[in-house]
Amino acid sequence: MPTKTRFRLVNVHPLANAIAPLLEHVGGTAVPADEREPGDIVLYWEGAPAVAVRLPGEELTSALDRIIRAVEGELGGRLPDLPRAEKQRAVRLLEERGAFSMRKSVETVAKALGVSRFTVYNYLNREQADRS
Structure with missing residues (x-):
């Protein structure tokens, strides 16, 4: 289960660690690319899916x-x-x-x-x- 954190994530793609402060600020979470759901935004690293970003629903923004x-x-x-x-x-x-x-x-x-x-x-x- 994905969770937000104020510190580095362990055993995840380095891109997830790099964007963690941004995601925390906007209320999003990073999930492994292979666990993405419809509506998630897939970020690519060297042409391959690296991490999916799950943003909060509209009511939270x-x-x-x-x-x-x-x-x-x-x-x-x-x-x-x-x-x-x-x-x-x-x-x-x-x-x-x-x-x-x-x-x-x-x-x-x-x-x-x-x-x-x-x-x-x-x-x-x-x-x-x-x-x-």
Whole structure:
């Protein structure tokens, strides 16, 4: 079963290791070329299939999801795994980038953070109070 990783993949084509950071950033995975499925993108090395790239479904590539991934990259970890202070910082960064102007954004951010919508609203209200 293919998995994403933040470190080098073992016993796979060197091309898979080379593209691992890119795939992690866009939410894709590398799978052995012989395990490809319809919709996967096959990458070739010296004329032979080397690795297949499986990109996330369209629901994961919305603008809000891209902003969330960028904030995760900036903070150095998945949002649910961050301590509370970093989650609050993530909400601040998301707000600065316009994430909360999108439809159902609080719901999506709450799910990404692993907290309730109420908690996200509290973080937003605290941020607005701090600015006043």
